[in-house]
Amino acid sequence: MPICVVSQRDLRVNFESESYEDSTVYVFRGPDIEVATFTINTKNEELLSKMLLEWKKTLNLLDSQHIIAFHFTVINGTEVENSEQIFSDVFPNIRLNTLCLFGKESVTGVNHRVRTRTYFFPGPVYVIIKLRKSG
Template sequence: MKLIILICSDDERTGENAISRALNAIEMIREDLGNAPICVVAQSDTREKVRESLGWYRDSSVLVFHGLDISASTLLVDTKDEKVLKAKFEDWKEEFFFLDNYQTIAFHFTVVNGNEPENSEEIFR
């Protein structure tokens, strides 16, 4: 296993919060898959319109990346400054050896109601 991305939100049906769900899921993943890096995205969504449109129950998602020719790396940047975000992302990209047969997949997670640069999604393209 190279990288596991776990995405959790609250389960309003059972009352379990996002962090608790994530910790329980991590425990199950570790039992089955061993010691792989896990990137956890767990956050309670307090936006009322989103809650109503999604319904009471929201499921978690688990993305698993594995294989002999797969490399994984994560980057966490907590800033509202566009220049800082771009510089950190460019430095992070420099760590990879970009060859013709390499494919890079970037996941961009934001905090609900969080502050980030206006064009942060453009920076990751």
């Protein structure tokens, strides 16, 4: 079960304690949804396009009209500058929602658990979520 991790330091000062606070968002796989995640690990446009096309072939999610896509990234991050356009070219019928974090302490990535071991793959992430059809 993949868990998408998006963490950005809250740069607003808590005036009572005069400290900074951390905020974290997790996207979990649930009983009424199917989730696929893709962590970007290249700055090469052609390679990214090929990787997204290969990922698309493995997805069982594209037979529904109830699909949401998210892109979690960091300003001045480690991905192709036009990766969102490449995603839209590969998945033309899926609307993409982007959350772009700022600050060098921001983190995006995917956490996978295999049996008793946990693996974290840092980097910009695309998430495609298929909501189960009702009725």
